Each structure stands twice: as structure tokens, then as C-alpha cells.
Amino acid sequence: MALLQGRCGATIDDALSFALEAADPYVKEGFTVREDYWGGDLPVKQQKAIVHQLFKGNEYWFWMGTDVDNAKISVHIYDADGNLAEVEHWQKAHMAAARIMPKSTGSYYLIVEIEKSSEERTHWALAYGFR
């Protein structure tokens, strides 16, 4: 299983379009969306962790998308000690998101999961923004 990064690709692009749709309202609130994205495909119930350096003083939203209609996906943020660090999260059809205002600068774990899906493997994409 690999993590993909880039700005092209078939089904991951479809997943990304949902992630960016989730981001849209927050862009209007002043969040800058990073142009890179991360993604791959996962079976149901298998989680992945991505290590990310976050800076105290910034506010971040992470948006996850999938192209599978009935899938339920999630993204959550943990600090270096493994404590849930997000201040809010939500899940909708094709999308999930989590927001963090880091209490300290350092490494954080982004945990992504396909909670439910009719597909054996479900494509997902993750984007983020900051302000």
C-alpha cells in the first residue's frame, strides 16, 4: 500500500474533488488550501496514520474525500503523545474533516479511515488548509 501525492490521477482525483468541495466554505473564511494532496486506497476498517508537522499559532482544517457513494470516512488528529487534539470534526456523504488549533508546535498524527464502504478498497484523498 502506498501513499500517493500529486496533482493528477484518476479515481483519487475524484476523491480529491470531494475533499476540495469540503474545503470551499473555509477558503471564504480565509484558509489557504495547500496545492498538494495525499491519498490512496484502503479496505474498510483499516486506518492509516500520516505524520505532520504543525505550528502553534496556526489553525488547520484537514479535509478528506472519497468518490464512493455510500462510503463513510473519517479523519482525526492526535498529538505526539497520542491524545486526540482536534477541536472539532464532522462527517458527511463523500467527506470528512477535522480542525485543530495546535497547543504546541511539533509532530501530529493524522488518522484516516474508511469506516464503511461497499467497495473492497476505497479511494480517498486528503487536503488541508491553514490560516
Added chain:
Amino acid sequence: MKYLAPLLIVAAGTLSAAEPAQHIDVGKLPQQATVVEDVIVPVPSEIFGVLDKLGTPNWHEVLRSVKGEPPGPRAETALLLGSVIAEGFVAVEAQESEEVKKIGRSVLNLSKAIGVEKAVVARSKAIIEFADKKDWQRVRRELDGALADVKQAMSELHDEELAQLVSLGGWLRGTEALTQVVKRNYTKDSAELLHQPSLLDYFDRRLKGMNPRLQSDPVVGKTQKRLPEIRPLIGEANSVISSKSVDQINEITADLVKSINSRE
């Protein structure tokens, strides 16, 4: 599209499906962490955005004139390109439009030397255009984009290692600039921006795993040797990075950036 690295697989059952667990056992992750070769490297705007909120440092004192001529070896050109892009952020902070425009042209010139010019032509033009208009937010965004485009183009050319050197060059100059600012008006909060253990470990791993041909480059070799000296200085989680440590990080990064910029 670029395949980056295997990911961590979280130990089964650590999270419930509906509501997130309040705690995960990070201790179980390092077992997989040995196979993790990647972290998300933040874009410079994330760091400079925080610096904006911490005050108004004298960026003119930090800003340096860039060298736009490729040094020859591709590895060193990649390091220099990253360093020049980072300088672009300092120039934006200093609101020096002429310097920003010069940097935009240098980015193009250095990209040409390593075969990724096409990827940054539009970015370079945009950097110059928005610097003329003094639209600093847009210049920042274009600089972030230039960095991403260069790395993407290199990945497509199967030059991932050079792409990593671009990132590293940018990180070194960005960190040097950050320490310059922090040491002039030291506070615990501003020094905390230097707490970047996962990034340091990531760059260290990448350098160690690099093609021996690249490792034999004197500037790459020096970077590989000196980078681990920073690791103990940036502290553990929740610890304070002292003023003395900031000075030492500044000395190391300044030395490396000087090497990157001094090769003819």
C-alpha cells in the same frame, strides 16, 4: 503522480468507528514508524504565517541577495533552488519587490539548470507580476506553488532525491532565517517554532538513504554530517528551546546555507 512511501498502519482496534478514541497508543506506532519514510513537509507559508502573528521583525536585516547562477552539480543546484525559494519568503516579509522579482528570475534560471524549467515558467511570471503589484499574499502562494511544482516535476522525472534536496535547501534557509528573527527578540513562543523533530528525522533518513553518487557531493556530505547536530537542540515535546540552542541552530544552518551559496 508520485509514490511516496509506505504509511503507518494503526494497530487494529485502537479507534472506534463512530466517535474518535480520546487516545491512541503512539507507542505501537514506532514499530511501523521504522518503515515510514515520509512526513508532510509544511509549506513555508505555514511558518511565516505564524511569524506574522508574533510581531514585526526587521526582515531587511535577514534578507540576503540571492545567487541565481547554478553551481554546476545538480545536487547543489537543487539545494540552492530550495534556498532561493525560501529567500523569496524573506523578501516578501521585507516587502522588497525588486528582490522578489530577482528571486522569481533566479528560480527560473536554477530550474532550467536541472531540467524542470517548464514547470515553473508560469509561477516565475506570477511571482514577478504580483511583486510588481505588491500583492504579498499572492506572491507567497506562488512561491509555495513553485516549490510544489518543482518537486512534482522532479518526481515525474524520477528525480525524487533531487526533489528532497530542494525541500532540504528550503528548510535550511528557512530555519536559518527563523533563528535570526528569534534570536533578536527571544521568546519561548517564537523559539517553539523550531521544534520540528519529525522533519529533521525525515531529512536525516533521506540523506542517509541517498544514492552514494549524491552523497559524495561535498555540500550534500557536509549537510549530512551537520544536520544531526541540530536534533538534540530542538528539544523534546513540551520542552523549552533555549536562547543558547537557538544560537547554535543558527550557527549550523548558517554554515550550511553559506556552503550551498558559495560554490561556483
